[in-house]
Amino acid sequence: xxxxxxxxxxxxxxxxxxxxxxxxxxxxxxxxxxxxxxxxxxxxxxxxxxxxxxxxxxxxxxxxxxxxxxxxxxxxxxxxxxxxxxxxxxxxxxxxxxxxxxxxxxxxxxxxxxxxxxxxxxxxxxxxxxxxxxxxxxxxxxxxxxxxxxxxxxxxxxxxxxxxxxxxxxxxxxxxxxxxxxxxxxxxxxxxxxxxxxxxxxxxxxxxxxxxxxxxxxxxxxxxxxxxxxxxxxxxxxxxxxxxxxxxxxxxxxxxxxxxxxxxxx
Amino acid sequence: xxxxxxxxxxxxxxxxxxxxxxxxxxxxxxxxxxxxxxxxxxxxxxxxxxxxxxxxxxxxxxxxxxxxxxxxxxxxxxxxxxxxxxxxxxxxxxxxxxxxxxxxxxxxxxxxxxxxxxxxxxxxxxxxxxxxxxxxxxxxxxxxxxxxxxxxxxxxxxxxxxxxxxxxxxxxxxxxxxxxxxxxxxxxxxxxxxxxxxxxxxxxxxxxxxxxxxxxxxxxxxxxxxxxxxxxxxxxxxxxxxxxxxxxxxxxxxx
Ligand SMILES: Nc1ncnc2c1ncn2[C@@H]1O[C@H](COP(=O)(O)OP(=O)(O)OP(=O)(O)O)[C@@H](O)[C@H]1O
Ligand SMILES: [Mg+2]
Numbered sequence: 001x002x003x004x005x006x007x008x009x010x011x012x013x014x015x016x017x018x019x020x021x022x023x024x025x026x027x028x029x030x031x032x033x034x035x036x037x038x039x040x041x042x043x044x045x046x047x048x049x050x051x052x053x054x055x056x057x058x059x060x061x062x063x064x065x066x067x068x069x070x071x072x073x074x075x076x077x078x079x080x081x082x083x084x085x086x087x088x089x090x091x092x093x094x095x096x097x098x099x100x101x102x103x104x105x106x107x108x109x110x111x112x113x114x115x116x117x118x119x120x121x122x123x124x125x126x127x128x129x130x131x132x133x134x135x136x137x138x139x140x141x142x143x144x145x146x147x148x149x150x151x152x153x154x155x156x157x158x159x160x161x162x163x164x165x166x167x168x169x170x171x172x173x174x175x176x177x178x179x180x181x182x183x184x185x186x187x188x189x190x191x192x193x194x195x196x197x198x199x200x201x202x203x204x205x206x207x208x209x210x211x212x213x214x215x216x217x218x219x220x221x222x223x224x225x226x227x228x229x230x231x232x233x234x235x236x237x238x239x240x241x242x243x244x245x246x247x248x249x250x251x252x253x254x255x256x257x258x259x260x261x262x263x264x265x266x
Numbered sequence: 267x268x269x270x271x272x273x274x275x276x277x278x279x280x281x282x283x284x285x286x287x288x289x290x291x292x293x294x295x296x297x298x299x300x301x302x303x304x305x306x307x308x309x310x311x312x313x314x315x316x317x318x319x320x321x322x323x324x325x326x327x328x329x330x331x332x333x334x335x336x337x338x339x340x341x342x343x344x345x346x347x348x349x350x351x352x353x354x355x356x357x358x359x360x361x362x363x364x365x366x367x368x369x370x371x372x373x374x375x376x377x378x379x380x381x382x383x384x385x386x387x388x389x390x391x392x393x394x395x396x397x398x399x400x401x402x403x404x405x406x407x408x409x410x411x412x413x414x415x416x417x418x419x420x421x422x423x424x425x426x427x428x429x430x431x432x433x434x435x436x437x438x439x440x441x442x443x444x445x446x447x448x449x450x451x452x453x454x455x456x457x458x459x460x461x462x463x464x465x466x467x468x469x470x471x472x473x474x475x476x477x478x479x480x481x482x483x484x485x486x487x488x489x490x491x492x493x494x495x496x497x498x499x500x501x502x503x504x505x506x507x508x509x510x511x512x513x514x515x516x517x518x519x520x521x
Contacts, residue, residue: 168323169354171323172347172416174368183367265357265399
């Protein structure tokens with residue numbers, strides 16, 4: 001190993017200290033929050049019937065895990081989210097490629113895409129349920145409806161931002177539009193494809209939960225809405241916590257994929 | 267010498283909703299086999315447009331371009347290699363994959379062709395870097411890689427659009443020398459667009475001087491230096507300055 005100068009050592013040390021402080025502070029906030037919450041309930045400052053408490057949430061999760069009902073709910077929500085996410089990616093890619101190949105189609109479709117994208121998608125969910133029935137397919141489509149239009153628009157923008165000189169290069173090498181797509185546009189758009197994925201995994205989850213609110217007998221969205229109706233706030237809060245963990249887990253999975261790709265490219 | 271390409275009465279305009287931009291008007295010249303033609307002209311006069319026409323990427327509005335007496339169309343691009351201003355090496359490919367891109371697109375990636383490309387990489391000092399990414403190479407090396415990518419398709423005519431303008435002066439001289447020698451060694455015919463007059467004189471054997479947009483040919487200057495002398499050495503000969511001044515005058519001469 002090469003020698004590290006004193007100044008560099010000092011710099012590294014301060015960096016390490018800084019990171020440690022941040023980590024500890026984060027933990028502190030989390031623990032204080034849990035402590036205050038639990039304490040406030042125990043001392044009856046707030047009513048555990050409405051506010052639940054950390055220990056009750058854990059207990060509730062433990063009981064539901066013991067009778068396996070919890071895994072069913074998590075599983076179905078996860079399945080619906082991942083399916084709608086995968087379908088969004090596939091359809092967004094196919095549609096964007098079609099738009100990219102044909103300027104007439106893309107210009108014709110543009111205002112529709114923009115309007116559909118700015119529409120609050122939760123407004124569509126009740127309609128979808130009436131049309132398609134209350135089943136998991138409807139929920140998957142609700143999830144897709146939240147993410148697909150934005151994905152197409154951002155993907156199309158990144159297709160458009162490919163350097164025209166690079167496209168000219170392919171033409172000088174005798175390539176056709178198909179080569180421009182496969183040799184330049186798609187590889188050049190992989191980084192933006194990753195960031196689009198990271199945004200949209202969260203949106204799919206939102207869509208799925210909206211769908212489950214109104215059309216499901218299963219899943220975390222159902223637990224939340226049902227729990228709030230029968231005043232089982234333990235269920236509601238537990239589901240929210242699990243949703244947080246799910247969203248974080250899915251996001252970091254994609255981050256890891258992205259890092260892996262970046263590493264392979266350097 | 268055999269006629270390779272004949273350009274007669276070529277005109278071209280760009281059209282947009284804002285109006286028409288005439289870029290070239292009535293261009294006539296002939297390229298013989300083994301020529302090294304340099305084209306100089308004020309910026310924005312239509313030099314790149316001319317090369318795009320010669321490469322068959324766009325079609326002339328008037329006039330004709332004949333390659334070996336045949337009308338030019340895009341499929342002939344095998345015989346014509348075009349090197350753009352920037353190397354445009356793709357960061358998502360290794361150097362090897364970058365220089366094989368043309369062969370890959372044209373489905374000519376045979377073991378023989380690959381071997382030839384490897385030979386070129388070796389000759390021009392890039393073989394060690396074949397698994398590197400473009401960003402790991404110096405500007406001069408990247409430009410050489412871009413040239414090999416063009417040469418891999420074994421074009422008879424090379425079109426070079428200010429291939430050195432992205433380089434710093436020092437590198438530019440050596441890479442210009444390098445690439446000039448490579449083209450001579452591979453016995454190619456070349457057309458070089460540049461707005462560096464000394465580059466034109468040091469590399470070309472004939473120089474077309476274009477006027478302001480829409481470009482017309484103002485004059486053609488034949489350059490002759492002793493055989494077997496490198497572009498860098500040309501710069502030290504007394505004729506160099508005379509040619510330079512002559513072209514300078516032609517460029518700035520308004521009729
Ligand atoms: N795609 C295009 N659409 C409309 N006008 C264009 C287009 N490409 C070039 N032009 C115009 O045509 C003229 C000639 O352009 P061209 O790129 O051929 O010039 P050039 O001599 O290569 O310039 P430079 O020295 O800057 O490289 C310029 O005025 C330019 O603005
Ligand atoms: Mg140009």
